Amino acid sequence: MPATWLAAATVMTLAARRPVDPRAGMPPLLTAQQVVDRIKKGLPTVIADVRKPNAFHRRHIHGAVSLPHHTLKQWAGTLNQKPLFVFYCSCPHDEASTGTALELMHTYHRQNVAVLKGGLNEWLVENRPFDVAGD
Numbered sequence: 344m345p346a347t348w349l350a351a352a353t354v355m356t357l358a359a360r361r362p363v364d365p366r367a368g369m370p371p372l373l374t375a376q377q378v379v380d381r382i383k384k385g386l387p388t389v390i391a392d393v394r395k396p397n398a399f400h401r402r403h404i405h406g407a408v409s410l411p412h413h414t415l416k417q418w419a420g421t422l423n424q425k426p427l428f429v430f431y432c433s434c435p436h437d438e439a440s441t442g443t444a445l446e447l448m449h450t451y452h453r454q455n456v457a458v459l460k461g462g463l464n465e466w467l468v469e470n471r472p473f474d475v476a477g478d
Contacts, residue, residue: 370430370444372437372460375469378429387426390459393443394432404431404463405472412443419451431459431466 373381381388390407392399399409410418410430422428428447432439437458444456459466467473 370441370448371457373429373457374460375466375471378459379471381427389426389428391428391430392432392463393430393439394463398433400476402463402473402475404466405474407431410443412439415443415446419447419453422447422451422453422455424453424455427455427457428453429457429459431462433463437462 378388378390390404391410392403392407393410393412395411395413396409399407399411403409410428412432428444430440430443431437434440437460440458440462444458447453447456461468463473
């Protein structure tokens with residue numbers, strides 16, 4: 344067996360044994376309590392709903408802004424660099440909010456993004472404040 348092949352096989356075997364962080368390169372996940380704590384501490388935080396506008400108008404987290412994922416190209420370049428943008432959706436596994444945050448990180452080089460773990464559903468389960476149409 345040639346020495347170079349053996350060395351390459353050894354390196355690949357060692358690399359395969361190293362645990363891989365499944366969240367590497369992903370936006371941070373924040374719980375509802377962590378978001379509330381940030382706001383209480385006065386840390387600049389924007390809660391952003393990535394669902395379609397009609398879903399936002401029916402029910403959304405109190406104080407949230409509507410930044411629909413399907414219109415990301417229209418608003419991505421206008422985001423301020425200072426606050427942390429915490430995106431949420433009502434998907435079972437936070438797919439839309441994670442996708443929005445990832446696109447902002449990788450296409451627009453924004454690092455001031457996070458995802459609300461459990462999204463709107465978890466927020467409501469925890470009896471956190473929300474607004475409905477007509478409020």
